[in-house]
Amino acid sequence: GAVVSQHPSRVICKSGTSVKIECRSLDFQATTMFWYRQFPKQSLMLMATSNEGSKATYEQGVEKDKFLINHASLTLSTLTVTSAHPEDSSFYICSATPGGVVQPQHFGDGTRLSIL
Amino acid sequence: DQQVKQNSPSLSVQEGRISILNCDYTNSMFDYFLWYKKYPAEGPTFLISISSIKDKNEDGRFTVFLNKSAKHLSLHIVPSQPGDSAVYFCAGHTGTASKLTFGTGTRRQVTL
Numbered sequence: 001g002a003v004v005s006q007h008p009s010r011v012i013c014k015s016g017t018s019v020k021i022e023c024r025s026l027d028f029q030a031t032t033m034f035w036y037r038q039f040p041k042q043s044l045m046l047m048a049t050s051n052e053g054s055k056a057t058y059e060q061g062v063e064k065d066k067f068l069i070n071h072a073s074l075t076l077s078t079l080t081v082t083s084a085h086p087e088d089s090s091f092y093i094c095s096a097t098p099g100g101v102v103q104p105q106h107f108g109d110g111t112r113l114s115i116l
Numbered sequence: 117d118q119q120v121k122q123n124s125p126s127l128s129v130q131e132g133r134i135s136i137l138n139c140d141y142t143n144s145m146f147d148y149f150l151w152y153k154k155y156p157a158e159g160p161t162f163l164i165s166i167s168s169i170k171d172k173n174e175d176g177r178f179t180v181f182l183n184k185s186a187k188h189l190s191l192h193i194v195p196s197q198p199g200d201s202a203v204y205f206c207a208g209h210t211g212t213a214s215k216l217t218f219g220t221g222t223r224r225q226v227t228l
Contacts, residue, residue, distance in 0.1 A: 009157075043218045043221060044218045093159050094159075097214065104165060107160045107161070
């Protein structure tokens with residue numbers, strides 16, 4: 001159980017393109033989803049926390065207009081990287097938790113974004 | 117400010133032997149700690165967690181020890197298996213925001 005699906009797994013696109021990444025909890029309802037970013041050989045850095053039906057909470061230094069997050073249902077959250085530039089190239093990973101009593105976050109397999 | 121630190125970037129262990137991965141933290145507000153394993157191009161997989169009010173938790177091959185006074189935790193894995201080769205992350209959980217703060221990871225290589 002506790003499967004999180006992330007799509008697409010890899011994106012290569014031109015500078016200026018907007019890219020949408022989907023994160024789905026397949027066998028549980030995720031009241032909270034998280035979006036992380038990982039640079040090579042570095043830790044996972046939390047970008048934002050999204051709760052179903054409300055606005056996402058962004059970490060310090062993360063541009064909310066650059067990284068649009070939508071959590072429209074209990075099983076789907078999307079991250080849109082708007083007008084992507086080469087410096088946005090990274091590994092983006094989502095996670096989800098059913099909430100309630102302390103539950104570990106379950107992660108998707110990540111999206112490798114490469115902006116040319 | 118690195119609140120969770122894994123000072124060993126890598127370790128190598130023989131199959132069948134015990135592996136010990138270490139993690140230090142600075143944030144006293146973490147209410148529990150988790151260990152994750154990560155293969156390349158995949159998301160982390162949860163291994164085991166421990167509440168900040170406990171000093172030990174065991175699950176199969178995995179045992180996590182917490183020394184709160186030293187702000188240190190360790191993950192013991194025995195026996196080590198070749199399929200275990202991956203990067204291992206420890207993370208601190210902040211209850212009020214349900215956020216995870218990850219360490220930088222330790223690359224663990226299990227050799228035959």
